[in-house]
Amino acid sequence: MVKIVVDGKDIELILPDKKARELGLDPAKGYEFYRAKNDTWVLTQKEPSSTKSPPEKSLDEQILKILKIKTLSQRVEGKFEKFLNPEQLKVFRQMLESGQIVLFKLSDKYSKGVYKTKKEIDAKKPIQNRETEKKFSLSKHGFTVVQESEAKSLSEEFEEKIKNKELLGTRDFSGEYFVITKELFDKFNKKVLNLLENNSPLNLEELSKSLSAEKKLIKGICLFLQEDGEIIEKTRESYSFVG
Secondary structure (H helix, E strand, C coil): CCCEEECCCCEEEEEEEEEEEEECCCCCCCEEEEEEEEEEEEECCCCCCCCCCCCCCCCCHHHHHHHHHHHHHHCCCCHHHCCCCCCHHHHHHHHHEEEEEEEEEECCEEEEEEEEHHHHEEEEHHHHHHHHHHHCCCHHHCCEEEEHHHHHHHHHHHHHHCCCCEEEEEECCCCEEEEEEEEHHHHHHHHHHHHHHHHHEEEEEHHHHHHHCHHHHHHHHHHHHCCCCCCCEEECCEEECCC
């Protein structure tokens, strides 16, 4: 049976196969019948449709896409696997074995790691090597100082601790982000306040020497105390107690 579309409209002429063959038409193909002039009609064979659906993404591409859109808290070992179907999970384990995906831990202090791609690990090596490059790390020193480009990753990494106020974070005007454990802040904030109450003003160098503490740590403590209205920075890195 041959279908003939008339003049591009929703009108079809149906010819039985026998009649179509008598007219020299191929029953397996479609045709269009349109008016060329008032008294002239033309019959043409329709071009086969070249529209193809896009190829389905491979399983490893699907997994990488899922990993990309998940937050670090959703990438935690044991949690991320729940976002995958059985087929994806099988390929995911193969990608782990091949090193295409890596189980990343900031330190041995944490029992579970987060999944990252090898590309992410390579691109963020300064974050991994924070202890050597920046000298300070949360695991060893109880505080760290990072640039704006690293702050988002750090906040996602420690989302739960920040939410529970186990970690405190703030930013200074230079763009550096200071992250300090609540325990370390409680240890030094009263000492800083006592010094300034009796000796204002003191600069950062004087405070850190008096307390035998790192300047970056004391600067971070002072930033928090400024936010709380306990002290003020009269000149650059020179602080006074607010009575």
